[in-house]
Amino acid sequence: MNAQNLAKSAYSTTAPIRTDRATEYQAFARITSRMKAASEGRGRRIKAIAQTIHENRKLWKILTIDLVDENNKLPDQLRAQLLYLADFTNQHSSKVLSGEGKMDILIEINTAVMRGLRGTQEPTT
Numbered sequence: 001m002n003a004q005n006l007a008k009s010a011y012s013t014t015a016p017i018r019t020d021r022a023t024e025y026q027a028f029a030r031i032t033s034r035m036k037a038a039s040e041g042r043g044r045r046i047k048a049i050a051q052t053i054h055e056n057r058k059l060w061k062i063l064t065i066d067l068v069d070e071n072n073k074l075p076d077q078l079r080a081q082l083l084y085l086a087d088f089t090n091q092h093s094s095k096v097l098s099g100e101g102k103m104d105i106l107i108e109i110n111t112a113v114m115r116g117l118r119g120t121q122e123p124t125t
Contacts, residue, residue: 025117031055032110039103049103053093056106060086085109
């Protein structure tokens with residue numbers, strides 16, 4: 001194989017570059033999907049619920065660390081709103097685990113964040 005063919009084959013098989021936003025969206029989508037499956041599962045399997053709650057908390061903790069970083073370029077108001085959601089998510093997760101709260105609320109929050117990451121908004125009435 002000559003150099004030109006090697007170069008063509010090397011560049012033709014490159015993976016698409018993923019943005020930070022797309023990576024965050026994918027993380028939220030994966031965990032939210034697992035949360036839905038656990039909450040809709042037969043008998044609402046407590047182990048699956050606990051595991052997905054733990055994963056969701058880890059995701060929000062990572063997001064919180066990024067939000068409080070002085071180099072974060074998000075507008076202050078958006079950062080404050082996301083930090084509030086992170087705190088609420090953590091507190092509500094405890095309620096879900098103790099049987100006092102519903103996972104639907106956590107799913108709705110993640111879904112709203114995903115819409116924001118995609119740049120789509122809910123229609124206003």
